[in-house]
Amino acid sequence: MLFSMNTENSNVVRARRDCRLCGSTDLVQVLSFGETPLANAYLSADELDKPEVFAPLVLNACNTCKLVQLRDVVDPKVLFSRYLYVSGTSPVFVAHFADYAKTVAQRFSLTGDSLVIDVGSNDGVLLSHFKKEGAKILGIDPAENIAAEATKNGISTIVAFFKPETAQQVLAEHGQAKVITANNVFAHTDDIIAFTEAVKILLAKDGAFIFEVQYLKDLIEQNLFDMVYHEHLLYYHVTPLVSFFKTCGLRVFDVEHVPTHGGSIRVYVGWDDGPHQTSNRVAQMAAQESDLNEVSTYQIFAKRIEAGGEKLRALIKNLRGEGKRVVGYGAPAKATTLCYAFGIDGSMLDYIIDDSPLKQGLYMPGTHIPIKPSSVLYEDKPDCCLILAWNFAESIAKNHQKFAENGGIFVSPVPEPHILP
Numbered sequence: 001m002l003f004s005m006n007t008e009n010s011n012v013v014r015a016r017r018d019c020r021l022c023g024s025t026d027l028v029q030v031l032s033f034g035e036t037p038l039a040n041a042y043l044s045a046d047e048l049d050k051p052e053v054f055a056p057l058v059l060n061a062c063n064t065c066k067l068v069q070l071r072d073v074v075d076p077k078v079l080f081s082r083y084l085y086v087s088g089t090s091p092v093f094v095a096h097f098a099d100y101a102k103t104v105a106q107r108f109s110l111t112g113d114s115l116v117i118d119v120g121s122n123d124g125v126l127l128s129h130f131k132k133e134g135a136k137i138l139g140i141d142p143a144e145n146i147a148a149e150a151t152k153n154g155i156s157t158i159v160a161f162f163k164p165e166t167a168q169q170v171l172a173e174h175g176q177a178k179v180i181t182a183n184n185v186f187a188h189t190d191d192i193i194a195f196t197e198a199v200k201i202l203l204a205k206d207g208a209f210i211f212e213v214q215y216l217k218d219l220i221e222q223n224l225f226d227m228v229y230h231e232h233l234l235y236y237h238v239t240p241l242v243s244f245f246k247t248c249g250l251r252v253f254d255v256e257h258v259p260t261h262g263g264s265i266r267v268y269v270g271w272d273d274g275p276h277q278t279s280n281r282v283a284q285m286a287a288q289e290s291d292l293n294e295v296s297t298y299q300i301f302a303k304r305i306e307a308g309g310e311k312l313r314a315l316i317k318n319l320r321g322e323g324k325r326v327v328g329y330g331a332p333a334k335a336t337t338l339c340y341a342f343g344i345d346g347s348m349l350d351y352i353i354d355d356s357p358l359k360q361g362l363y364m365p366g367t368h369i370p371i372k373p374s375s376v377l378y379e380d381k382p383d384c385c386l387i388l389a390w391n392f393a394e395s396i397a398k399n400h401q402k403f404a405e406n407g408g409i410f411v412s413p414v415p416e417p418h419i420l421p
């Protein structure tokens, strides 16, 4: 069942008063979307009249190390209990992971003796590519259903949160890891210090801990405010990461800017006294981040979001005024933030299309907008699609050229709301 409860008088939501990386209590609030529903808490029809979990969606910045982070933590048992996002389902991500595994396998000369551990391994898509590269693999993921599926498909996966106890257990059974990867999970973990302790337990002296996280600089510059949701606790730039790992006896030895999620960083971390040379890129990227260390940057960001919401509501209102029917395309986690931040509800979008069969037939958290398969584009024939999964805008528009040829309109909500040519 889905959890549906009031957060009042419960332990479901907890506000943090200290920085997750440096422990400082000198935090300043830089953005608030008020209380929003949990972005992945899609509802079935019989759950629509039950109470839902809403939690504050507020960003703080640390005045000491400059890390931007969510103030409130929702109990992971509630947050991740019905996680529907399966990475292997998206062809864009499959190609990305194939390239990722190849690059890492070559750079670190992985052999049949090299253990690669992926934390938050999901359906095992990244590990399946490391397996093809000839490495030993092991997945760790807390989602029981997805982990079981991965194991069944030949990607051995331990069901657990990544903590020092988990790491000790893995070390005893499998030995040290040459490569530990973590994608997004390093931004989704509240206790990042325990996570890093676990990495240290497993990381070989010449090993590399490599993680990809959405890049705060892209989030701000490209106005990707809908990347802010309850699972996404930490919003990284290079500066605070360099100082954090230094205090842990580790060292950021390389950073790459990659296109995932509208712009991410792939961060390479090794032992401070390990063999990896530090790339010039680390200092170069940090040098370009000075605006992210200023509160005024976030004040401008908040104003830009407000203006975008006004523009999008006006655009939808005009289309509807002309008798056109508007629907959404894509129901990723970020769609809930977008709807709440921009004030979009069921009176503006008749329904939302999603290509994942797992989501079809369900309803959006909070707004209760129904989710339908893309066949409705040709059966029900709406006039306009607001692309909520904007990172797939290109492939959505390409796959549905016929819809556009029949007069259908695609609208992208970011960086500013606009009709696609």
Ligand SMILES: [Zn+2]
Binding pocket: 019, 020, 021, 022, 023, 024, 062, 063, 064, 065, 066, 067
């Ligand atoms: Zn800090």
